[in-house]
Amino acid sequence: MEDTVLVVNCGSSSLKLALFDDQHRKLASALAERLGQKDAFARVEGREEIIPLDPGASHDQALNTLVAALRDQGLMASAPTAIGHRVVHGGETFREAVLLDDDVMDAIEDCAGLAPLHNPVNLSGIRATLAQFPEVPQTAVFDTAFHQTLPKRAFLYALPEAWYRDWGIRRYGFHGTSHAFMAAEAARLLGKTPATTSIISAHLGNGCSITAIRDGISVDTSMGLTPLEGLVMGTRSGDVDPGLFDFLRSKGIAADEVHRVLNQESGLLGLSGQTNDMRSLCELADHGHEPSQTAIDVFCFRLARYVGAMMASLSQLDALVFTGGIGENSARIRAETINHLKLIGFELSHDLNKHHGEFSGRRVESPDSRFPVLVIPTNEELVIAREASRLAGTAALG
Secondary structure: OOOEEEEEEEOOOOEEEEEEEOOOOEEEEEEEEOOOOOOOEEEEOOOOOEEEOOOOOOHHHHHHHHHHHHHHOOOOOOOOOEEEEEEOOOOOOOOOOEEOOHHHHHHHHHHHHHOOOOHHHHHHHHHHHHHHOOOOOEEEEEOOHHHHHOOHHHHOOOOOHHHHHHHOOOOOOOOHHHHHHHHHHHHHHHOOOHHHOOEEEEEEOOOEEEEEEEOOEEEEEOOOOOOOOOOOOOOOOOOOOOHHHHHHHHOOOOHHHHHHHHHHOOHHHHHHOOOOOHHHHHHHHHOOOHHHHHHHHHHHHHHHHHHHHHHHHOOOOOEEEEEHHHHHHOHHHHHHHHHOOOOOOOOEOHHHHHOOOHHHOOEOEOOOOOOOEEEOOOOHHHHHHHHHHHHHHHHHHO
């Protein structure tokens, strides 16, 4: 029987599964989308069949459907030997991945107030998987754990100290598994060890964050108490003046409505009035749609400004790294962002930026650039699979 590792990633309206072998090579993946909506569906990657789900299908139902589909198609012949779960918020409780037990699940639930859109669905996926595979060691891997090395000067807000002491109000940071992967992969590509490598890692997708990594550890990051702070994102505003809440309240808009708009109707979608998809925005901008070009301009300028800010936390910079769906695939966004950073000494190669890959060592800077610029595909699932294998082995020895 082949040893396998199952990775479970629950989003607010989606569920992703990835199956790895004992060498951490991906064997299969499956996805359920639009959960909680009338048109929910599931599919196995590489197969044409779309599997309809019941209207309003839950994460539990989606998990059972996807596992059954993997089994029916011969992609999952037996129970996995380890399971890893992505959990968005671990507060200050978790500095690393841990094996799941009742106490850990209670602590994840206690952090739900810090990530109300994420931790409850992460727990739904955990409970459903535990019911499906009760004998398999299961691991929680936290988005926030990598950032628990932030110094106080980077994680404290200038607020009454009691708010931090009593309620844990501070900056936590997210996308930790992606940034951790960037730290290790950039070091490999640069011929260094992670402990001697310092980078700025820009994870750009529908959610976006940027992190200063000094000697392999996170020392500053753009996201804060929640994933709303920081860069412009697909539907999230990023940084706004907190006085906005009082102003909008004077206009009769309640705080919960402001929160909804900042999370779901802002960012690229709000600026463009059209879409949160960067590819579509670029096409619209090329056809003269001014709000779409404005959205791109704001996105790139804010990103460049944060690159400059992250340099304050580093004593050297070995590379600026782009990753995530936008970071990996949009030469235009990289070029427009770097264009704001010429004073610092960044320069791109036009050809390498358009045709980057392993042949170039994933480097896209020009010979005149003061610093290397890398484009590295992220692999958060691999990080989770490795942690699940490691902890399952520890559990077996115990």
